[in-house]
Amino acid sequence: MNRLHSLVLGALLAAAVVQTAPAAAVAEFHGGPDHAGVFAGPGPDGFFKQLWRFNAGHMVVASPVLAGGVLYAGAKNGNFYALDAKSGALEWKFAADAPITSTAAVADGRVYFMSGANTLYALKATDGSLSWIRATGPDLPFDAMAGFNIVQDWDYWTSSPLVFKGRVFVGSGDGRIYALDARSGEVAWSFATRGRVRSSPATDGKTVYAGSFDGQMVALDMRTGKLRWSFHTLGTPVFPAGSIQSSPTLSNGLVYFGARDFNLNAIDATSGREAWHQSVKNSWVPSTPAVSEGRVYTGSADGRALFAFDAKTGKPLWNTPLDNLIFSSPIVAGERVYIASLGGTVFALKSASGEVTGYTLTEDRILSSPWIEDGVLYFGNNDGYIYAMSAGAHRFPGG
Numbered sequence: 001m002n003r004l005h006s007l008v009l010g011a012l013l014a015a016a017v018v019q020t021a022p023a024a025a026v027a028e029f030h031g032g033p034d035h036a037g038v039f040a041g042p043g044p045d046g047f048f049k050q051l052w053r054f055n056a057g058h059m060v061v062a063s064p065v066l067a068g069g070v071l072y073a074g075a076k077n078g079n080f081y082a083l084d085a086k087s088g089a090l091e092w093k094f095a096a097d098a099p100i101t102s103t104a105a106v107a108d109g110r111v112y113f114m115s116g117a118n119t120l121y122a123l124k125a126t127d128g129s130l131s132w133i134r135a136t137g138p139d140l141p142f143d144a145m146a147g148f149n150i151v152q153d154w155d156y157w158t159s160s161p162l163v164f165k166g167r168v169f170v171g172s173g174d175g176r177i178y179a180l181d182a183r184s185g186e187v188a189w190s191f192a193t194r195g196r197v198r199s200s201p202a203t204d205g206k207t208v209y210a211g212s213f214d215g216q217m218v219a220l221d222m223r224t225g226k227l228r229w230s231f232h233t234l235g236t237p238v239f240p241a242g243s244i245q246s247s248p249t250l251s252n253g254l255v256y257f258g259a260r261d262f263n264l265n266a267i268d269a270t271s272g273r274e275a276w277h278q279s280v281k282n283s284w285v286p287s288t289p290a291v292s293e294g295r296v297y298t299g300s301a302d303g304r305a306l307f308a309f310d311a312k313t314g315k316p317l318w319n320t321p322l323d324n325l326i327f328s329s330p331i332v333a334g335e336r337v338y339i340a341s342l343g344g345t346v347f348a349l350k351s352a353s354g355e356v357t358g359y360t361l362t363e364d365r366i367l368s369s370p371w372i373e374d375g376v377l378y379f380g381n382n383d384g385y386i387y388a389m390s391a392g393a394h395r396f397p398g399g
Contacts (some may be wrong), residue, residue, distance in 0.1 A: 041334020060380025074100025137174030171197025211244030229272030258285025
């Protein structure tokens with residue numbers, strides 16, 4: 001009887017372990033598959049103190065991601081780096097076929113990113129060796145403004161991969177959204193839009209959402225790639241397509257995203273019908289919104305400010321003018337929102353009021369979005385460095 005009791009108890013304990021074991025964590029753009037941009041706090045404030053910086057040799061437009069004590073980021077010289085997060089020491093690097101402006105995803109021992117040649121790479125996270133590679137098609141044409149052809153200044157990023165349930169979802173400059181097997185790189189399905197797809201896919205577990213330079217936000221069946229709905233931005237006379245470079249953020253049953261139609265949009269995730277939109281000072285909204293505690297935050301390019309809206313109604317709550325254009329995406333950690341600007345500054349603001357509580361100033365533009373872990377803020381810079389910052393003095397150095 002005692003032996004039987006032990007066997008039954010052991011079986012029950014084993015079942016409990018199976019039922020409660022957490023899924024393997026994925027480190028990816030804007031903090032997760034919903035792109036909510038929420039990180040465990042607190043984050044730094046005051047005059048941030050530099051812990052280390054790493055010379056990547058060229059502009060770091062991609063956002064760094066941290067997994068297992070290692071920070072991963074690519075640079076525009078085509079090198080992809082793995083760094084010790086505490087010291088900034090190089091662990092390994094990999095040379096890709098083109099500049100890297102895609103934020104990596106790290107899952108199940110692999111690192112995934114897209115190059116500027118529309119090539120998707122899967123590397124072993126331990127040593128940077130190649131697991132597989134998948135080439136997609138060439139970039140579709142893109143006119144940034146009616147009557148103008150200024151592509152290089154306004155096509156800043158390639159799509160960042162989403163890894164979910166054994167598949168990698170990513171957009172390409174060839175206008176397609178791809179689903180690939182995460183282990184082999186085999187294409188499960190692809191969906192064609194009429195514009196470059198720089199937006200990074202997001203998912204609620206059943207549907208994949210992504211935007212295109214054709215001005216469409218699409219919702220696709222995760223398993224088959226079948227279109228569930230599409231929503232077209234309003235566009236403007238100067239920017240008729242209303243192209244979408246922002247990535248979607250999912251929360252409260254809504255899909256939030258910015259566009260070149262000067263709006264932050266909120267769309268019903270099930271039907272694709274508009275819930276609300278808000279003009280952001282007649283400016284592009286390339287930022288991917290962050291959503292936390294009933295508020296949605298976004299940066300504004302020419303508007304040069306960080307905005308907060310009621311996530312359900314779109315009611316403006318506050319906006320804080322900052323020092324320059326904002327293409328970087330905001331994140332939330334604790335009671336702070338963090339955002340970087342083309343003025344080379346990373347700001348910390350109170351999420352409830354927009355009051356600035358800290359910042360650091362660098363020597364070049366910042367397009368990279370921050371990552372926060374264990375109180376340390378990481379970001380890339382156009383000066384060619386990757387930075388790690390912690391909280392600093394609340395009084396300006398020197399008085």
